Amino acid sequence: MIVEANSVRFDSLSLDNGASLAPVDVAYETYGELNSKKTNAILILHAFSGDAHAAGISHETGKPGWWDNCIGPGKAFDTNKYFVICSNILGGCRGTTGPSSVNPATGCPYAMSFPVITVSDMVRLQKMLIDWFGIERLLSVSGGSMGGMQALEWAVAFPDRVVSAIPIACTTRHSAQQIAFNEVGRQAIMADPDWNEGNYYSHKPPARGLAVARMVGHITYMSDDSMREKFGRRLRGKENFGFDFDVDFEVESYLRYRGSEFVTRFDANSYLYITKAMDYFDLTNGQGTLASAFASSQARFLVISFSSDWLYPSYQSQEIVRALRTRNCDVAYVELQSNYGHDAFLVDVAEQTDLIRGFLASTYEKTQ
Amino acid sequence: MTAESSHKQAFVPELLGRSDYAIIGEIVEPNTKVLDLGCGEGELLQWLAENKGVDARGVEISGAKVQRAIARGVSVYQGDIDEGLADYPKGAFDYVILSQTLQQTHKPLKVLREMLRVGRRVIVAFPNFGHWAVRLSMAVGGGAPKTKLFPYNWYDSPNIHFLTVRDFEALMALQGLVVERRYFLSGRHKVHFLPNVLAEVAVYLLSGSAGSTASPQGPG
Numbered sequence: 001m002i003v004e005a006n007s008v009r010f011d012s013l014s015l016d017n018g019a020s021l022a023p024v025d026v027a028y029e030t031y032g033e034l035n036s037k038k039t040n041a042i043l044i045l046h047a048f049s050g051d052a053h054a055a056g057i058s059h060e061t062g063k064p065g066w067w068d069n070c071i072g073p074g075k076a077f078d079t080n081k082y083f084v085i086c087s088n089i090l091g092g093c094r095g096t097t098g099p100s101s102v103n104p105a106t107g108c109p110y111a112m113s114f115p116v117i118t119v120s121d122m123v124r125l126q127k128m129l130i131d132w133f134g135i136e137r138l139l140s141v142s143g144g145s146m147g148g149m150q151a152l153e154w155a156v157a158f159p160d161r162v163v164s165a166i167p168i169a170c171t172t173r174h175s176a177q178q179i180a181f182n183e184v185g186r187q188a189i190m191a192d193p194d195w196n197e198g199n200y201y202s203h204k205p206p207a208r209g210l211a212v213a214r215m216v217g218h219i220t221y222m223s224d225d226s227m228r229e230k231f232g233r234r235l236r237g238k239e240n241f242g243f244d245f246d247v248d249f250e251v252e253s254y255l256r257y258r259g260s261e262f263v264t265r266f267d268a269n270s271y272l273y274i275t276k277a278m279d280y281f282d283l284t285n286g287q288g289t290l291a292s293a294f295a296s297s298q299a300r301f302l303v304i305s306f307s308s309d310w311l312y313p314s315y316q317s318q319e320i321v322r323a324l325r326t327r328n329c330d331v332a333y334v335e336l337q338s339n340y341g342h343d344a345f346l347v348d349v350a351e352q353t354d355l356i357r358g359f360l361a362s363t364y365e366k367t368q
Numbered sequence: 369m370t371a372e373s374s375h376k377q378a379f380v381p382e383l384l385g386r387s388d389y390a391i392i393g394e395i396v397e398p399n400t401k402v403l404d405l406g407c408g409e410g411e412l413l414q415w416l417a418e419n420k421g422v423d424a425r426g427v428e429i430s431g432a433k434v435q436r437a438i439a440r441g442v443s444v445y446q447g448d449i450d451e452g453l454a455d456y457p458k459g460a461f462d463y464v465i466l467s468q469t470l471q472q473t474h475k476p477l478k479v480l481r482e483m484l485r486v487g488r489r490v491i492v493a494f495p496n497f498g499h500w501a502v503r504l505s506m507a508v509g510g511g512a513p514k515t516k517l518f519p520y521n522w523y524d525s526p527n528i529h530f531l532t533v534r535d536f537e538a539l540m541a542l543q544g545l546v547v548e549r550r551y552f553l554s555g556r557h558k559v560h561f562l563p564n565v566l567a568e569v570a571v572y573l574l575s576g577s578a579g580s581t582a583s584p585q586g587p588g
Contacts, residue, residue: 362441
């Protein structure tokens with residue numbers, strides 16, 4: 001499945017912080033065919049560092065999408081049956097307007113003049129895209145991690161627009177620990193002199209800071225078990241310690257590789273803005289209980305967590321489930337056994353496939 | 369149970385290989401909201417959804433079983449029956465079903481009370497520890513009974529409470545719970561006398577509403 005990147009421009013978007021952005025570009029991809037009644041559309045929501053290229057082989061880069069093992073003909077999100085849409089989030093750096101985009105008012109990249117955005121801003125922009133497609137109700141909204149947070153926001157902000165939601169490995173609001181890891185990443189970027197208060201687009205990007213931020217991120221995405229299995233204390237290309245500060249251990253090599261690779265595809269300012277949006281996210285908006293946040297939601301939910309995910313632990317998914325039960329909402333929940341930590345939602349696909357396929361099929365049936 | 373009904377349909381067809389499911393399938397009215405506690409892989413719920421148009425939900429502790437239930441399209445969540453009902457609002461369901469699991473809960477009475485809070489009606493099916501084969505196994509063998517119904521060794525049995533039809537009737541009377549209907553089964557046959565001796569499985573339809581208390585039938 002060779003896929004093309006698409007883009008659409010909207011005149012403006014009003015933001016939670018009172019500002020508005022004009023214009024706003026949205027990069028998206030689609031897979032499968034929209035049926036004549038437009039009832040088979042599924043919106044896939046990407047995680048923090050993802051992009052619109054969720055599935056298939058990119059026409060431009062030749063690379064598979066980030067959830068290609070879940071989206072495609074006969075896969076969990078079966079493109080023989082459903083029309084799947086994925087767009088790059090607001091504030092991103094992969095085609096949708098973000099801090100690295102050119103501000104038409106100045107002719108220069110927004111950099112830190114980009115307004116601080118929220119997850120609900122991201123979702124409002126996605127809704128503009130769905131309106132543009134002429135889709136009245138999405139059969140499902142689904143994603144892992146921050147993608148799951150967006151799925152929850154969809155179900156709460158636009159209850160009459162979603163038939164079902166599949167939030168995976170996520171939370172209704174960040175804990176102190178989750179905010180703390182994000183803050184370490186932000187500080188690593190801002191401590192890099194090349195960051196230059198965000199004005200680096202005509203110079204060198206803050207590659208060292210961004211790489212360190214990514215290294216921390218990767219640690220939180222794995223588990224003690226998966227790191228032991230993958231690296232243990234194995235040395236990298238040597239028999240003995242080097243007695244210096246070059247790479248000794250495999251795990252060091254892996255993190256350095258991941259860090260430097262990330263720098264080539266991600267914008268440091270986007271890192272700051274998106275992590276801030278995640279930290280601000282609170283499904284209750286700081287008012288009332290979680291159950292009251294779901295008051296008008298009519299969606300059917302499939303909530304999935306992973307046993308070894310310590311970044312978004314199962315208790316956070318169980319909080320979602322409990323609140324939905326309090327509202328007597330239709331909710332299925334399972335904690336899948338996995339060693340892969342938070343990465344499991346991208347890696348442990350076999351387990352998820354039957355769940356998602358069965359859930360979507362029965363949801364689709366109910367709408368026909 | 370009335371005398372007339374006792375002669376009707378002595379033979380119970382099986383549903384999904386179980387006659388207690390057939391009784392449950394008969395009791396549940398169409399287009400109602402049903403919660404099945406300890407629903408396993410969700411077979412009964414799927415049957416009820418497909419054949420009675422019910423809004424089917426389930427609770428199951430085993431993750432592997434929950435996975436298979438969700439894969440068949442049933443909304444099941446992984447959780448513990450002993451704690452899991454607290455979140456539901458009062459009267460959330462038309463029926464709450466507990467099939468062959470009461471004897472495995474830590475606090476059966478609390479579970480029953482919770483079921484009656486969240487459901488208008490409750491259907492409880494349980495294996496009868498008063499069945500003659502159990503009595504015989506214990507009387508003759510002298511060990512913890514092992515029968516077709518209770519096949520486990522004492523040290524690996526999931527059953528932590530042992531109750532008979534008589535015990536259940538006594539509890540209903542003591543707690544003032546209303547028994548709307550009761551069915552006693554031995555294999556694929558209904559049992560109409562001496563249920564405490566002859567029934568392998570009992571199925572009760574209870575309601576929480578304190579109305580006319582059905583007179584408890586004298587169990588054997």
